[in-house]
Amino acid sequence: DADVTQTPRNRITKTGKRIMLECSQTKGHDRMYWYRQDPGLGLQLIYYSFDVKDINKGEISDGYSVSRQAQAKFSLSLESAIPNQTALYFCATSVNRDGQPQHFGDGTRLSIL
Amino acid sequence: AQSVTQLGSHVSVSEGALVLLRCNYSSSVPPYLFWYVQYPNQGLQLLLKYTSAATLVKGINGFEAEFKKSETSFHLTKPSAHMSDAAEYFCAVSEGGGFKTIFGAGTRLFVKA
Numbered sequence: 771d772a773d774v775t776q777t778p779r780n781r782i783t784k785t786g787k788r789i790m791l792e793c794s795q796t797k798g799h800d801r802m803y804w805y806r807q808d809p810g811l812g813l814q815l816i817y818y819s820f821d822v823k824d825i826n827k828g829e830i831s832d833g834y835s836v837s838r839q840a841q842a843k844f845s846l847s848l849e850s851a852i853p854n855q856t857a858l859y860f861c862a863t864s865v866n867r868d869g870q871p872q873h874f875g876d877g878t879r880l881s882i883l
Numbered sequence: 884a885q886s887v888t889q890l891g892s893h894v895s896v897s898e899g900a901l902v903l904l905r906c907n908y909s910s911s912v913p914p915y916l917f918w919y920v921q922y923p924n925q926g927l928q929l930l931l932k933y934t935s936a937a938t939l940v941k942g943i944n945g946f947e948a949e950f951k952k953s954e955t956s957f958h959l960t961k962p963s964a965h966m967s968d969a970a971e972y973f974c975a976v977s978e979g980g981g982f983k984t985i986f987g988a989g990t991r992l993f994v995k996a
Contacts (some may be wrong), residue, residue: 777925810892810988810989811988812887812973812986812987812988812989813927814986815983815984828983835942846967860927862927864925869931870915870932870975870977870984871927871984872929873926874925874926874927876924876925876926877925877926
């Protein structure tokens with residue numbers, strides 16, 4: 771089984787819909803991250819969490835929200851999806867002492883029509 | 884503010900040839916530097932990292948990178964390319980291993996038979 775699992779892997783939806791992307795990990799890491807990848811732009815940080823009670827905004831948090839349900843689970847929500855949120859979304863984890871994202875899920879490809 | 888510039892969005896080499904992927908960074912403090920690799924339909928994998936110890940860093944799959952402060956560079960090299968090296972490579976920088984890691988736009992490596 772993968773260390774970091776993202777569901778769904780692909781999603782097509784319509785403008786205005788609420789969408790939740792889920793991430794679970796078996797690494798036992800405290801830090802979890804949500805990134806967005808757009809062609810030619812690399813990865814941009816949406817939200818990150820140091821532990822269950824500590825959630826922080828990243829570079830591009832507008833239009834997104836998150837929930838850290840447990841150490842192993844970190845969900846990303848789009849409250850009212852818009853077409854420019856079409857992208858590839860990644861969840862990642864790390865241990866506190868390293869800081870940088872270490873383990874990534876395989877991504878969720880999200881298309882908003 | 885930190886930033887990363889990867890020179891060349893696409894690089895093509897022949898199998899057995901030297902691989903050189905260029906990365907320049909900007910940071911107001913001594914940086915931590917990373918290279919990640921992304922294979923199709925997968926998340927990113929950490930190839931190697933520099934955290935102020937030895938300036939020549941060896942990573943997985945025969946890759947290495949050299950930190951050159953005077954040139955603000957952290958180029959990735961491999962002496963002999965394999966077909967399996969074809970992927971997208973991302974350079975990244977963070978401040979002292981902190982939570983905020985900035986990614987470059989990526990360089991796609993093509994390996995010709």
